[in-house]
Amino acid sequence: xxxxxxxxxxxxxxxxxxxxxxxxxxxxxxxxxxxxxxxxxxxxxxxxxxxxxxxxxxxxxxxxxxxxxxxxxxxxxxxxxxxxxxxxxxxxxxxxxxxxxxxxxxxxxxxxxxxxxxxxxxxxxxxxxxxxxxxxxxxxxxxxxxxxxxxxxxxxxxxxxxxxxxxxxxxxxxxxxxxxxxxxxxxxxxxxxxxxxxxxxxxxxxxxxxxxxxxxxxxxxxxxxxxxxxxxxxxxxxxxxxxxxxxxxxxxxxxxxxxxxxxxxxxxxxxxxxxxxxxxxxxxxxxxxxxxxxxxxxxxxxxxxxxxxxxxxxxxxxxxxxxxxxxxxxxxxxxxxxxxxxxxxxxxxxxxxxxxxxxxxxxxxxxxxxxxxxxxxxxxxxxxxxxxxxxxxxxxxxxxxxxxxxxxxxxxxxxxxxxxxxxxxxxxxxxxxxxxxxxx
Amino acid sequence: xxxxxxxxxxxxxxxxxxxxxxxxxxxxxxxxxxxxxxxxxxxxxxxxxxxxxxxxxxxxxxxxxxxxxxxxxxxxxxxxxxxxxxxxxxxxxxxxxxxxxxxxxxxxxxxxxxxxxxxxxxxxxxxxxxxxxxxxxxxxxxxxxxxxxxxxxxxxxxxxxxxxxxxxxxxxxxxxxxxxxxxxxxxxxxxxxxxxxxxxxxxxxxxxxxxxxxxxxxxxxxxxxxxxxxxxxxxxxxxxxxxxxxxxxxxxxxxxxxxxxxxxxxxxxxxxxxxxxxxxxxxxxxxxxxxxxxxxxxxxxxxxxxxxxxxxxxxxxxxxxxxxxxxxxxxxxxxxxxxxxxxxxxxxxxxxxxxxxxxxxxxxxxxxxxxxxxxxxxxxxxxxxxxxxxxxxxxxxxxxxxxxxxxxxxxxxxxxxxxxxxxxxxxxxxxxxxxxxxxxxxxxxxxxxxxxxxxxxxxxxxxxxxxxxxxxxxxxxxxxxxx
Numbered sequence: 076x077x078x079x080x081x082x083x084x085x086x087x088x089x090x091x092x093x094x095x096x097x098x099x100x101x102x103x104x105x106x107x108x109x110x111x112x113x114x115x116x117x118x119x120x121x122x123x124x125x126x127x128x129x130x131x132x133x134x135x136x137x138x139x140x141x142x143x144x145x146x147x148x149x150x151x152x153x154x155x156x157x158x159x160x161x162x163x164x165x166x167x168x169x170x171x172x173x174x175x176x177x178x179x180x181x182x183x184x185x186x187x188x189x190x191x192x193x194x195x196x197x198x199x200x201x202x203x204x205x206x207x208x209x210x211x212x213x214x215x216x217x218x219x220x221x222x223x224x225x226x227x228x229x230x231x232x233x234x235x236x237x238x239x240x241x242x243x244x245x246x247x248x249x250x251x252x253x254x255x256x257x258x259x260x261x262x263x264x265x266x267x268x269x270x271x272x273x274x275x276x277x278x279x280x281x282x283x284x285x286x287x288x289x290x291x292x293x294x295x296x297x298x299x300x301x302x303x304x305x306x307x308x309x310x311x312x313x314x315x316x317x318x319x320x321x322x323x324x325x326x327x328x329x330x331x332x333x334x335x336x337x338x339x340x341x342x343x344x345x346x347x348x349x350x351x352x353x354x355x356x357x358x359x360x361x362x363x364x365x366x367x368x369x370x371x372x373x374x375x376x377x378x379x380x381x382x383x384x385x386x387x388x389x390x391x392x393x394x395x396x397x398x399x400x401x402x403x404x405x406x407x408x409x410x411x412x413x414x415x416x417x418x419x420x421x422x423x424x425x426x427x428x429x430x431x432x433x434x435x436x437x438x439x440x441x442x443x444x445x446x447x448x449x450x451x452x453x454x455x456x457x458x459x460x461x462x463x464x465x466x467x468x469x470x471x472x473x474x475x476x477x478x479x480x481x482x483x484x485x486x487x488x489x490x491x492x493x494x495x496x497x498x499x500x501x502x503x504x505x506x507x508x509x510x511x512x513x514x515x
Numbered sequence: 516x517x518x519x520x521x522x523x524x525x526x527x528x529x530x531x532x533x534x535x536x537x538x539x540x541x542x543x544x545x546x547x548x549x550x551x552x553x554x555x556x557x558x559x560x561x562x563x564x565x566x567x568x569x570x571x572x573x574x575x576x577x578x579x580x581x582x583x584x585x586x587x588x589x590x591x592x593x594x595x596x597x598x599x600x601x602x603x604x605x606x607x608x609x610x611x612x613x614x615x616x617x618x619x620x621x622x623x624x625x626x627x628x629x630x631x632x633x634x635x636x637x638x639x640x641x642x643x644x645x646x647x648x649x650x651x652x653x654x655x656x657x658x659x660x661x662x663x664x665x666x667x668x669x670x671x672x673x674x675x676x677x678x679x680x681x682x683x684x685x686x687x688x689x690x691x692x693x694x695x696x697x698x699x700x701x702x703x704x705x706x707x708x709x710x711x712x713x714x715x716x717x718x719x720x721x722x723x724x725x726x727x728x729x730x731x732x733x734x735x736x737x738x739x740x741x742x743x744x745x746x747x748x749x750x751x752x753x754x755x756x757x758x759x760x761x762x763x764x765x766x767x768x769x770x771x772x773x774x775x776x777x778x779x780x781x782x783x784x785x786x787x788x789x790x791x792x793x794x795x796x797x798x799x800x801x802x803x804x805x806x807x808x809x810x811x812x813x814x815x816x817x818x819x820x821x822x823x824x825x826x827x828x829x830x831x832x833x834x835x836x837x838x839x840x841x842x843x844x845x846x847x848x849x850x851x852x853x854x855x856x857x858x859x860x861x862x863x864x865x866x867x868x869x870x871x872x873x874x875x876x877x878x879x880x881x882x883x884x885x886x887x888x889x890x891x892x893x894x895x896x897x898x899x900x901x902x903x904x905x906x907x908x909x910x911x912x913x914x915x916x917x918x919x920x921x922x923x924x925x926x927x928x929x930x931x932x933x934x935x936x937x938x939x940x941x942x943x944x945x946x947x948x949x950x951x952x953x954x955x956x957x958x959x960x961x962x963x964x965x966x967x968x969x970x971x972x973x974x975x976x977x978x979x980x981x982x983x984x985x986x987x988x989x990x991x992x993x994x995x996x997x998x
Contacts, residue, residue, distance in 0.1 A: 122698040123968065124705040127975035134980060153933075297521045310983040317984045322935055329938045335924055338932045347728040347735065351934060 139309035146316040148281035155354040156228050157275040159201040161282075164224060164243060172205065172224035173497055174213075174487075175250040177236045181418045181469060182256030183227035185476025191363035192473045198363040201356045209480055216488035217499050224250070233261055233395045234270035234292065235279060237402040240411075242282035249409055251496045254483065255402070256416045258469060259428060259436045260380070262395045265388045269294055270398070271302075274354045288401070291394045366473045374467040377423060384427045396439055403447035412496035415444040416452045416483060419460040419475075424468035450493060452486050454479065516556045518762045519715060519986075526553065530672075531769050539693040543663045546671065546770070553672035554636070561635040564600075569666045571596055572645045573659070579649060580658035593649040601642045604635055609837030637676040639834055641669045643801055648683050650805055656684060664690045671774075673766035677759050679775045679797035686774070694771040706971070707765025709978040714758030717985055718947070721936045722751035725928065728937075730897055733907045738914040740927045741907060745890045746944045748897050753781065756795070780951050780958075782889070785881040786859075787851040790889055802831050821856070825849035835896070840904055844895040851888060 120126060138144075149165055151158040176182055186206045191198045193208045205223045213221045226239050236255060244250055270276060271292045285292055293299045305312030330336075341357040364370065406413045417440060425433060437455070444451040454460070459482060464475025471479055487493045516522045530549045534542055555562040575593040582589055602610075611627040618625045648668075652658050659665040664687050674681055729736055729744030736744065760777040767774045775797045784790035791799045810823040825846070832845015862872065871877055891908060898904035923929070923941070931937035957963060 120968075122702065123971050123975065124701040125698070127705070127972050127979065130972065130976045131979040134976060135983075300521055300525070308983060310980055311986075314984045314986065321984070325935050325939065326932065329932070329935065333923070333929055333938055333941070336930050336932060336938070339930050344931060344933065347732055347931070348724055348934075351724060 135308045135310055144317040144320050145313055146319065150316075150319075151278065152315065152319045152322075153352055153355045154201070155274050155278070155356060156201045157278045159356065160204055160226055160228060161243070161278055163202070163204045164226065164248070167224075170222065171248050172222045172250055174209070174221050174223045174252045174254065175244060176206065176223065176225045176227050176254050176256070177231065177239055178227040178256035178416075178418070179231045179258065179261055180227070180229045181258045181260075181420075181471075182416075183225070183229065184466070184470045185473070185479050186225050186227065187363040188366065188471075188473035189476045189480055191365050192477070195365050197359075197365070199359050200361045200363050202358070203363070206480070208477070209484060212481065212484040213488060216484055217494070217497075219497065219499050221497060227256065228275050230273055231261075231275050232264075232267065232270060232273055233257070233398040233402065234288075235273055235275035237288075237398040237405070238276065238279035238283070238285070240402045240405050240409075242279060244406075244411065245409055250411060251498070252412045252414060252487070252493055253406055254414045254416060254487075256418045257399075257440055258418045258420060259425075259433065260383055260469070262392045262436055262439075263387050263428065263432055264383045265386055265391065266383050267391060269298055270394065271298060288398075291397060294390070294394070363473075371466065371472045371474060373462075373465065376467040376469070377427070380424055380427055380468060384432070387429075387432050392435070392439075396443065399440070400443055400447065403443065403449055407448055412492055413444075413447075413449040414452060414483075414487065414490075414493060415440065415449050417441070417455045418469075419454045419457070419464075419471070419479070421462055421465050421468045423462075450490055452483065454482065457482070516553050518759065518766075519712060522556070527766060527769070534770055535696045542770075543661075543667055543690055547663055547667045550667065550670040550672040550675060554670060554675060557636055558633070564604075564635050564638070565641060565670055566666075568597070568600060568641070568645060569669050572648065572669075573662055573665050576649050576652050576658055579652045586653055590649055590653040594646055597642045597645050597649075601638060604632055604638055606833075606837045607632060640678045640680055641675070643680050643798075643805075643834075644669055644683070647680070647801060647805060650809075651683070659683060659687055671767070671772075673763040674774050677756070677763075679760055679763065679777045680801050681774055681797070686772070689772050692771075697771070700768055700771050704765040704768035706975060707761045707768060709765075709975060709982065711758040711761030711763075711765060712982050713978050714754040714761065716758075716982060716987065719751045719755035719758060720987065721934075722747045722754070722943075724934050725936055725940060726751050726897065728931075730899070730903065730907070733903065733910060736927045737925065738910050738912075738917045739921060739925075741910050742890075742914055743926070743928055743940050743944060745894055745907075745911065747940060748893050749782070749886075749890050750944070750947045752893065752897075753778070780955055782886050782948070782951050783882055783955055784885050784889075785878055786885055787848070787855045787888065790885060791848075791852070798831070798834075802827050806830060821853045824852045824856075828852060838900075840895050840898055840901050843901060843904070844892055847892050847895055851892070 149161060151162070154162070176186060183200075186209070187198055187200050187203055189208045190203065190206060193211075204225045206225055209223050210221060213219065226243075228235070240253065244253065267273070269292065271280075276292070280292075289299065289302060293302050305314075310317060341355055341360060344351070403413055417437065428436075441451055441453070459478065460471070460475060464471055464478060466472035466475075516526060526549075530545070533545055537545055551562055551566075554565060572593060575589060575596065579586055579589040579593065608630050611630070615625050615627045648659075659668070665683075667690065668681065668683050668686055671681070671686075725744055726748045729741060729747070733741060757778045764774055764776070777796050777798075779793040779796065781790055781793040784793050807823055807827040810826060811819055812823060813820045815823070826849070828849030829842060829845040832841045832843070832848065835841045835844070891911070894907050894911070895901075895904045898907060926941070928937045928940050936943070
């Protein structure tokens with residue numbers, strides 16, 4: 076047994092006994108006063124753990140100074156909906172889009188579904204980032220060529236929308252008008268652990284410093300500690316970049332050593348490893364197809380929303396409202412006209428919420444939009460949408476989506492602020508539009 | 516609270532600082548409170564379970580110690596209390612399902628009651644520590660007089676969830692020593708913790724992806740692929756559990772306490788008996804002392820001895836979990852030990868030359884054969900059920916035929932280029948095998964007794980950098996947490 080113990084203990088490079096012997100030897104050797112400073116240095120050096128920690132700090136510091144292994148913000152490990160949208164937005168060589176859409180799937184689904192019907196072909200959803208139908212409708216209504224970009228993403232929260240506005244929709248890429256479709260889930264989803272937990276956040280936070288909003292983004296002490304450790308220790312803060320860089324190097328070596336592989340598809344890999352890169356999307360993995368009677372069949376997703384609205388977290392509501400206010404302020408500073416669209420949802424979904432929650436959401440969004448100089452379109456209150464327009468309790472199918480886009484386009488074309496921002500109206504309308512909100 | 520979490524990164528240094536700042540008399544209470552905070556951070560109500568068992572065992576074992584003629588009765592009651600508690604929490608659901616299946620075979624339909632019981636973390640470990648204490652006192656060892664010390668013995672946070680299973684005569688005396696802080700505790704403790712994290716995060720967690728894919732979809736892989744995946748699991752479970760043990764030992768070392776070792780290069784075992792002297796040592800010695808020997812051990816007829824071995828290992832298998840595949844794994848280990856005894860005796864009878872048995876070639880072949888026999892056992896251990904295990908083992912058996920027409924490009928694992936661990940397997944598995952040999956060689960050279968300063972510091976700094984970069988946002992739980 077002793078033999079076993081000595082062997083196994085040797086997993087430690089310095090067993091206590093050996094170290095103790097050394098310490099004892101030093102103590103017995105007797106140190107002259109003149110050598111005290113040397114002795115102290117020696118003692119400190121003898122503390123291997125302490126020296127290791129100091130060296131690690133030094134390495135981390137020099138690593139940060141040299142910015143070794145840091146990748147460009149747009150160099151993503153793999154493609155998700157967010158990565159695809161950012162990629163296309165940044166790489167688009169065409170003139171900047173004049174009108175951008177942002178929002179969650181409530182906005183994404185109608186835009187994609189309507190284009191599939193309009194073009195009568197399947198559309199690769201994560202790679203389709205403009206609305207042909209809206210461009211065409213606005214052309215008919217105003218006579219102007221208004222290019223669009225669709226930055227609506229599945230699960231996008233106001234916190235994500237704020238980061239898009241702050242970090243991406245600026246400078247040469249700044250739109251004239253930003254149409255933001257909001258729904259109660261964006262503010263009242265209790266399944267969201269924190270704003271930093273969304274897939275869009277993981278990508279968008281690479282494009283700027285989120286320090287000023289970190290109290291809201293990382294309200295939990297562990298998230299906050301994680302963030303602060305990343306700021307202090309460069310290798311930890313840049314661990315995704317460094318790990319990606321390393322993986323690419325290993326992949327290159329493996330490809331050289333073991334050539335001729337025919338890599339399996341994302342779908343095949345997902346069947347083997349469902350938890351690995353769950354949000355990755357490949358080409359044609361997710362399609363909007365021209366609608367048929369069958370595809371417009373109603374899907375019951377009430378169970379999912381029952382969980383989302385159960386025990387509403389008012390902290391989440393207040394936090395997301397603050398992000399929306401920040402978004403509106405940022406857009407205003409950049410001279411972007413924002414149009415807030417309160418998206419329609421079914422009565423079934425609305426009835427899951429208490430009257431207090433519903434009214435707080437509705438009034439909160441409206442008051443905030445108008446007070447910040449945005450244009451407010453209340454589609455929920457328009458009474459234009461019936462149950463048969465929906466694919467489930469919140470998402471419009473392409474038929475309902477077309478109705479929605481027609482209404483939005485008509486309102487945009489009629490609105491002085493929007494016309495002015497798009498350069499369709501007279502010049503003095505622009506300053507008027509930016510100074511005062513309007514409800515249509 | 517997981518060892519590989521930010522919570523622990525705050526918790527451990529806090530307890531460490533308080534421990535060394537406080538006078539000696541406050542240290543045991545501090546560690547006791549810390550251990551209950553650690554345990555109850557998962558599910559507070561189960562703090563009552565460990566506390567209740569601690570109180571019950573403390574007083575029941577006092578009766579064993581004091582009693583003159585009823586020792587046997589009191590030890591029986593104490594062991595029964597522990598086993599019944601373990602049985603209710605760990606095996607009740609399995610028992611009901613087994614009865615239902617049995618009745619189903621007899622054509623009787625019975626709907627078993629659904630028990631909403633969550634297995635308390637670490638129960639198998641601290642229950643075994645309590646039983647060990649009761650039996651040792653029954654055998655004449657002294658009782659523990661200090662309740663806080665006894666309570667800490669069972670709940671000590673570094674070993675609370677997955678061992679190593681401690682012996683009270685080794686652990687409790689350490690609590691009474693008014694130790695002074697030494698930097699060596701940090702040197703040794705930190706190195707163990709870093710090594711443990713590296714084993715878990717860098718090796719085990721990466722291999723787990725290959726293992727998950729292979730064991731959930733064996734049909735998608737060839738026989739040679741499945742061997743690679745089985746090797747991957749052999750190393751995953753070793754590095755996962757050895758990593759946990761290193762962190763546990765390192766955490767304990769920060770307070771100046773030593774806890775038992777659990778592993779000694781198990782895949783260099785030259786036979787199954789040797790393997791059990793190297794694998795999960797604190798469990799195998801517990802099984803030997805408190806199950807195998809009380810059953811009669813080897814001081815009986817050959818067949819009774821074989822029966823004792825078989826029962827010990829089968830129950831040892833069941834200790835890992837309430838499922839048929841664990842039972843089968845235990846029985847398989849029991850049969851292997853019996854077969855090994857028979858084989859050794861047959862060689863002896865046949866008069867095979869000692870020179871041959873002691874030769875390096877024979878040893879190397881024995882190590883390779885033992886490793887593969889152990890790997891087949893791991894299939895039973897890891898598979899979700901016996902049907903999948905059977906399917907995998909049947910496919911593994913086809914490997915010799917497949918190897919006749921084998922080319923490396925046919926391997927399915929090579930086609931999966933993301934995650935990169937899949938194609939890397941053909942390089943990593945041999946490297947891990949060689950690592951065992953290298954560590955063994957370094958042991959022989961006594962390298963670890965006095966490693967060069969630069970090497971040790973360099974290794975620690977490198978580990979800190981690598982762990983910082985590759986620490987995942989969420990790491991799978993340690994495998995042995997479920998037991």
